[in-house]
Amino acid sequence: MAATMMMALCRAREGAVLERRPSPTLAPGEARLRVLLAGVCRTDLYAANGVLPVAIGRVLGHEVVAEVMTSSRFAAGTRVTVHPWIGCARCAECQNGTECSSPRVLGVDADGAFAEELCIDDACLHQVPRELSLRRAAYIEPIAASMAVLRAPITRAQRGVVLGTGRIATLTTRILEHEGFDICQLATVATDAGAFDYVIETNERPIADAVALVKARGLVVLKSRPPASVPFDLATAVKKQLTFVAVAYAPFGDALALAPNLDLDDLLGDVYPLERFAVAFERANEVSSPKLFLEPKGG
Numbered sequence: 001m002a003a004t005m006m007m008a009l010c011r012a013r014e015g016a017v018l019e020r021r022p023s024p025t026l027a028p029g030e031a032r033l034r035v036l037l038a039g040v041c042r043t044d045l046y047a048a049n050g051v052l053p054v055a056i057g058r059v060l061g062h063e064v065v066a067e068v069m070t071s072s073r074f075a076a077g078t079r080v081t082v083h084p085w086i087g088c089a090r091c092a093e094c095q096n097g098t099e100c101s102s103p104r105v106l107g108v109d110a111d112g113a114f115a116e117e118l119c120i121d122d123a124c125l126h127q128v129p130r131e132l133s134l135r136r137a138a139y140i141e142p143i144a145a146s147m148a149v150l151r152a153p154i155t156r157a158q159r160g161v162v163l164g165t166g167r168i169a170t171l172t173t174r175i176l177e178h179e180g181f182d183i184c185q186l187a188t189v190a191t192d193a194g195a196f197d198y199v200i201e202t203n204e205r206p207i208a209d210a211v212a213l214v215k216a217r218g219l220v221v222l223k224s225r226p227p228a229s230v231p232f233d234l235a236t237a238v239k240k241q242l243t244f245v246a247v248a249y250a251p252f253g254d255a256l257a258l259a260p261n262l263d264l265d266d267l268l269g270d271v272y273p274l275e276r277f278a279v280a281f282e283r284a285n286e287v288s289s290p291k292l293f294l295e296p297k298g299g
């Protein structure tokens with residue numbers, strides 16, 4: 001079969017560039033997907049501006065709803081989203097069927113979703129119900145990442161705070177409220193130092209703020225993935241005898257079940273044709289921007 005061509009948004013020497021290139025070749029165990037909509041994430045902006053090292057030519061994008069073209073698990077035409085962490089198949093966790101401890105990340109270490117077609121490990125696919133809007137379906141990855149806080153040892157009897165006021169902080173707060181937790185959102189430490197049983201960081205504020213907000217012997221939940229190392233006040237954390245727990249993702253099935261019930265309308269913004277990525281990237285850079293989406297076929 002002659003290679004078909006597609007448009008893809010790739011990391012360039014400077015910024016990102018739209019390229020016409022052959023459709024990706026299918027490796028064993030992979031599914032081929034036709035991308036319907038892909039969300040623009042801060043990770044994509046970091047990759048484009050060089051803050052996060054990504055290979056030149058790498059197709060960006062990891063938040064996606066797509067239609068199956070070929071898969072060993074789903075029929076052609078099935079609507080799916082993908083878990084963007086691709087298992088290595090070699091580590092102890094992969095061997096015993098749990099989450100890979102050194103995954104390749106879609107759109108960072110493997111060609112991503114800002115393209116007409118995408119090939120990815122079949123195991124990463126999750127079926128999306130038809131009733132779910134395309135924007136909500138393309139937003140499942142951030143929901144699963146925010147829902148991961150439910151894996152931390154927190155209880156409804158405790159008083160918690162999400163540190164930050166951006167989109168991810170708001171989404172995390174809404175999920176915890178929906179699940180019946182006593183949670184609030186704070187932009188800064190203000191006068192509430194030491195007032196909370198647990199603090200959830202979102203990389204909007206330094207870890208020192210989380211350490212200040214939490215009670216002695218409290219819990220700090222780490223969930224953000226800054227593109228570079230961040231400073232950490234070890235001595236204060238030890239004096240307060242804090243516990244730190246890092247969480248990555250809730251099961252995507254849980255995120256799919258919750259997605260229709262969450263109030264998301266103000267968090268989800270416009271859809272741009274892939275060709276207009278530069279406008280979308282610029283808008284996505286604004287702190288108050290809702291989630292923006294790229295559509296490969298331009299609608």
Ligand SMILES: [Zn+2]
Nearest residue numbers: 041042043063
């Ligand atoms: Zn993302």
Ligand SMILES: [Zn+2]
Nearest residue numbers: 088091094100
């Ligand atoms: Zn692994």
